[in-house]
Amino acid sequence: MPAVRAPWYHSRVSDSACVPDVAVPIPATASAAVPTAMMSARHSALVRVTHWITTLCFFALLVSGVEIVISHPRFYWGETGNDLTPTLFKLPIPASRNLVPSGYGYVLPDQNGWSRYLHFQSAWLLVFTGLLYVAFSLLNGHFRKNLMPDGADLSWRALSRSIAGHLRFERPGAAEALSYNVLQRLSYLFVIFVLFPFVIWTGLAMSPAFVSAVPAAVNILGGQQSARTLHFFVSLALVLFLLVHVGMVWFAGFKSRMRAMITGRAATPKEGA
Amino acid sequence: MSEPSKPEPSTLEPSKLEPSPRDSSPRNLSRRKLITTGLAATAGIAGLSVAARLAQRYGLIPPDHGGFYGFGETLTYASQRLLTRHSLAREFSRSQISQPPFPNEMPPLNDAFKSLQAGGFADWRLSVSGMVAKPASFSLTQLKSYPSRSQITMVQCEEGWSYIGEWIGVPLSQILQTVEVHPQARYVVYFSIDPDWWESIDMADALHPQTFLTYGMNGGELPVGNGGPLRLRVPRQLGYKSVKFITHLTVTDSLKGFGKGLGSAAPEGGYAWYAGI
Numbered sequence: 240m241p242a243v244r245a246p247w248y249h250s251r252v253s254d255s256a257c258v259p260d261v262a263v264p265i266p267a268t269a270s271a272a273v274p275t276a277m278m279s280a281r282h283s284a285l286v287r288v289t290h291w292i293t294t295l296c297f298f299a300l301l302v303s304g305v306e307i308v309i310s311h312p313r314f315y316w317g318e319t320g321n322d323l324t325p326t327l328f329k330l331p332i333p334a335s336r337n338l339v340p341s342g343y344g345y346v347l348p349d350q351n352g353w354s355r356y357l358h359f360q361s362a363w364l365l366v367f368t369g370l371l372y373v374a375f376s377l378l379n380g381h382f383r384k385n386l387m388p389d390g391a392d393l394s395w396r397a398l399s400r401s402i403a404g405h406l407r408f409e410r411p412g413a414a415e416a417l418s419y420n421v422l423q424r425l426s427y428l429f430v431i432f433v434l435f436p437f438v439i440w441t442g443l444a445m446s447p448a449f450v451s452a453v454p455a456a457v458n459i460l461g462g463q464q465s466a467r468t469l470h471f472f473v474s475l476a477l478v479l480f481l482l483v484h485v486g487m488v489w490f491a492g493f494k495s496r497m498r499a500m501i502t503g504r505a506a507t508p509k510e511g512a
Numbered sequence: 513m514s515e516p517s518k519p520e521p522s523t524l525e526p527s528k529l530e531p532s533p534r535d536s537s538p539r540n541l542s543r544r545k546l547i548t549t550g551l552a553a554t555a556g557i558a559g560l561s562v563a564a565r566l567a568q569r570y571g572l573i574p575p576d577h578g579g580f581y582g583f584g585e586t587l588t589y590a591s592q593r594l595l596t597r598h599s600l601a602r603e604f605s606r607s608q609i610s611q612p613p614f615p616n617e618m619p620p621l622n623d624a625f626k627s628l629q630a631g632g633f634a635d636w637r638l639s640v641s642g643m644v645a646k647p648a649s650f651s652l653t654q655l656k657s658y659p660s661r662s663q664i665t666m667v668q669c670e671e672g673w674s675y676i677g678e679w680i681g682v683p684l685s686q687i688l689q690t691v692e693v694h695p696q697a698r699y700v701v702y703f704s705i706d707p708d709w710w711e712s713i714d715m716a717d718a719l720h721p722q723t724f725l726t727y728g729m730n731g732g733e734l735p736v737g738n739g740g741p742l743r744l745r746v747p748r749q750l751g752y753k754s755v756k757f758i759t760h761l762t763v764t765d766s767l768k769g770f771g772k773g774l775g776s777a778a779p780e781g782g783y784a785w786y787a788g789i
Contacts, residue, residue, distance in 0.1 A: 310670075310671040318674070318676065319675050352781060352782025355783070356584065360584025447748050448595075451596050452596045
């Protein structure tokens with residue numbers, strides 16, 4: 240049966256690449272029916288371009304964000320916080336300002352100027368990239384086809400099977416070279432629709448000018464210092480996602496996954512049998 | 513320009529088993545792509561140049577718009593200026609005032625300051641010049657003779673800390689009205705007694721009802737640690753725009769002649785001129 244879904248199928252549903260939409264798990268032999276030299280379209284140009292711009296922006300935001308935190312590695316809850324008030328927690332790192340009681344006998348060089356310029360510049364580029372990605376993905380069905388999990392995949396049984404498979408570090412099957420598994424879909428959706436909007440919101444909530452126009456943006460979060468603390472934690476969540484994401488890419492086959500995200504094409508695995 | 517219409521290639525595709533027309537006719541694909549890309553690029557360039565003209569006209573270009581970070585800086589300033597032209601900084605209740613008030617780090621005070629301090633700041637002057645009909649110099653007593661206003665607002669440092677204080681003073685708009693600012697004025701440049709510390713704001717901030725020349729704090733005199741005897745408070749921007757120890761301000765239509773022409777000391781030290789975020 241899988242044989243009829245051979246070459247034309249892959250090229251037709253290239254973008255969506257939802258090969259395993261059959262309810263039964265595709266046996267490894269299924270891919271043997273696909274000619275081994277076959278290269279299937281995997282990621283659309285939009286996905287690839289926005290992915291790499293996002294990567295670039297994220298690293299710029301991360302580096303500059305770390306530099307900004309170093310100037311005051313203390314975190315608070317509520318509206319205000321400074322060297323005279325109790326902290327929620329402190330990072331055990333030296334600071335780039337000598338008034339901060341960091342516990343270290345030295346002060347790191349101040350890097351806040353360019354860090355802030357770079358942080359906001361990358362944020363703008365990332366926001367535009369994200370808007371472009373979301374708008375086109377809504378229009379062309381990328382979210383619906385490639386990121387929304389199948390109803391059947393969301394059953395507890397299917398989910399627990401997928402989670403168990405991940406926990407056992409099972410190598411992804413042939414199908415996953417061409418389509419995302421359910422946990423992947425859920426985590427991408429979470430990053431796109433929860434973490435990114437929240438990191439933008441908490442960032443803007445620290446802007447005295449922005450909150451003068453939209454005070455609810457910071458009041459809902461419990462104050463300016465709460466917004467800063469939340470911004471830090473959402474950033475940590477994004478870094479955690481990045482680490483797992485890169486780890487999984489490594490695990491699944493760094494070269495083939497990178498090739499797919501750069502050239503847009505994925506080889507249908509030969510070692511299917 | 514347009515070519516005679518051809519039958520849509522997709523109608524020629526025979527079988528549903530064939531790959532979709534999008535994939536199958538590369539020539540057609542590239543032409544369509546070329547036209548779309550061309551149109552998009554033209555629209556984009558036209559849109560950008562219109563946007564740049566409008567931005568220039570409505571004063572949405574910051575003085576530090578050059579260089580690598582000019583793109584982001586201009587977007588930030590332009591969007592926040594449009595969004596916040598009349599908005600008010602958040603004000604807090606008396607119970608939210610930070611105790612004790614936080615005096616942050618400062619460069620050492622110079623001799624000029626110390627000698628004025630020894631005289632109880634009786635000789636402290638604020639001179640106002642530039643594009644005004646009546647240049648003037650105000651003593652602290654004269655400034656205090658105007659109806660005093662107070663606001664309980666937050667000082668937020670670019671480093672990340674913050675505190676809330678009650679700030680007492682006279683709105684800058686009151687002084688600008690007194691000296692009769694010319695209508696073509698676009699910026700107010702203000703100078704600390706520390707010669708390395710000067711800043712500027714646009715007229716939207718200069719005339720903003722919460723932009724104060726402050727001489728009091730939390731019901732008393734403004735402590736030296738918080739910028740006394742005279743500090744300009746710009747509560748919709750980060751702390752470094754609220755320059756301490758103000759002695760002089762000048763009204764201008766261009767920032768080119770000041771320092772390196774970047775608007776203030778901040779960009780010369782690597783920091784953004786506009787600090788609304």
